[in-house]
Amino acid sequence: xxxxxxxxxxxxxxxxxxxxxxxxxxxxxxxxxxxxxxxxxxxxxxxxxxxxxxxxxxxxxxxxxxxxxxxxxxxxxxxxxxxxxxxxxxxxxxxxxxxxxxxxxxxxxxxxxxxxxxxxxxxxxxxxxxxxxxxxxxxxxxxxxxxxxxxxxxxxxxxxxxxxxxxxxxxxxxxxxxxxxxxxxxxxxxxxxxxxxxxxxxxxxxxxxxxxxxxxxxxxxxxxxxxxxxxxxxxxxxxxxxxxxxxxxxxxxxxxxxxxx
Amino acid sequence: xxxxxxxxxxxxxxxxxxxxxxxxxxxxxxxxxxxxxxxxxxxxxxxxxxxxxxxxxxxxxxxxxxx
Numbered sequence: 035x036x037x038x039x040x041x042x043x044x045x046x047x048x049x050x051x052x053x054x055x056x057x058x059x060x061x062x063x064x065x066x067x068x069x070x071x072x073x074x075x076x077x078x079x080x081x082x083x084x085x086x087x088x089x090x091x092x093x094x095x096x097x098x099x100x101x102x103x104x105x106x107x108x109x110x111x112x113x114x115x116x117x118x119x120x121x122x123x124x125x126x127x128x129x130x131x132x133x134x135x136x137x138x139x140x141x142x143x144x145x146x147x148x149x150x151x152x153x154x155x156x157x158x159x160x161x162x163x164x165x166x167x168x169x170x171x172x173x174x175x176x177x178x179x180x181x182x183x184x185x186x187x188x189x190x191x192x193x194x195x196x197x198x199x200x201x202x203x204x205x206x207x208x209x210x211x212x213x214x215x216x217x218x219x220x221x222x223x224x225x226x227x228x229x230x231x232x233x234x235x236x237x238x239x240x241x242x243x244x245x246x247x248x249x250x251x252x253x254x255x256x257x258x259x260x261x262x263x264x265x266x267x268x269x270x271x272x273x274x275x276x277x278x279x280x281x282x283x284x285x286x287x288x289x290x291x292x293x294x295x
Numbered sequence: 296x297x298x299x300x301x302x303x304x305x306x307x308x309x310x311x312x313x314x315x316x317x318x319x320x321x322x323x324x325x326x327x328x329x330x331x332x333x334x335x336x337x338x339x340x341x342x343x344x345x346x347x348x349x350x351x352x353x354x355x356x357x358x359x360x361x362x
Contacts, residue, residue, distance in 0.1 A: 201335040202333070202335065203332075203333060203334045203335060204331070204332070204333040205299065205331070205332050205333075206330060206331040206332070207301060207302050207303055207305075207329060207330035207331070207341070208299045208300060208301050208302055208330045208331060208332040208339075208341070209299060209300055209302055209332075210297060210298075210299030210300070210332050210334060211296075211297045212334070214297065280302065281302060282302045282303060283302070283303060284305070284313065284318060284320070284329060284330070285313075285318065
């Protein structure tokens with residue numbers, strides 16, 4: 035006897051049975067695939083084991099771990115419990131059969147048609163699909179834009195710096211709280227900040243985040259006689275962290291553009 | 296919004312020294328501005344005579360910060 039797997043279609047042509055009806059297939063096998071089915075339905079193996087199937091579902095019995103003998107079912111009964119007519123056709127066979135396709139069912143099902151369509155059915159039954167050229171083009175454009183943004187390219191990153199929706203603060207020989215820790219409930223983006231000072235080491239300016247210097251210098255760390263220009267942009271400050279600014283002389287400035295989220 | 300604070304009250308001698316070093320003070324009501332803070336439209340300036348001028352976000356001069 036040939037060891038090549040034997041698979042045949044049952045019935046030979048797809049048939050339709052009414053709701054509540056059954057259809058018996060007296061065929062031994064270790065492999066079964068639902069070639070076509072218009073709805074989920076129940077298969078009863080050897081009048082005992084009931085499993086729910088839908089189109090493209092597969093079942094392959096394994097070998098017995100102890101004896102190595104191939105397990106088989108003796109017969110199959112199709113039970114139409116769909117609530118309406120069921121049109122179906124099965125493939126039944128035996129032997130060592132495996133395919134490179136995978137079908138799953140349950141809360142989430144994914145069905146693909148090569149190159150053009152992906153459908154995802156959510157638990158709630160909503161079908162999400164990408165099946166038209168316009169959507170594919172939009173997704174490709176979005177992918178390109180994201181790729182460009184993620185590149186460490188200063189020209190492209192500069193597009194992130196926008197003052198739209200941003201507030202500003204400026205300090206000269208003064209100090210203040212730009213955003214208190216209490217007011218920073220959802221984070222702050224520092225769009226742009228700049229400090230400069232000209233003079234001795236007591237003429238410093240800085241911007242601090244959480245009490246620590248972000249840019250600029252503190253007393254004793256500024257040059258004894260010279261100029262400092264520091265700037266920074268597009269920095270996200272987590273919620274709950276205060277931003278403060280300090281300028282200690284008329285020759286020192288701290289400027290910040292920021293967006294409270 | 297907390298009221299900003301002036302950092303260094305400049306003496307007449309310090310102001311003269313800064314001017315000698317070519318620092319140019321902006322003026323308000325013929326008084327030198329020795330400090331400034333602007334927080335989201337709220338502005339406060341400190342003048343050489345120790346007084347302060349406060350302007351709210353609508354551009355109106357007010358007596359108290361945050362008014």
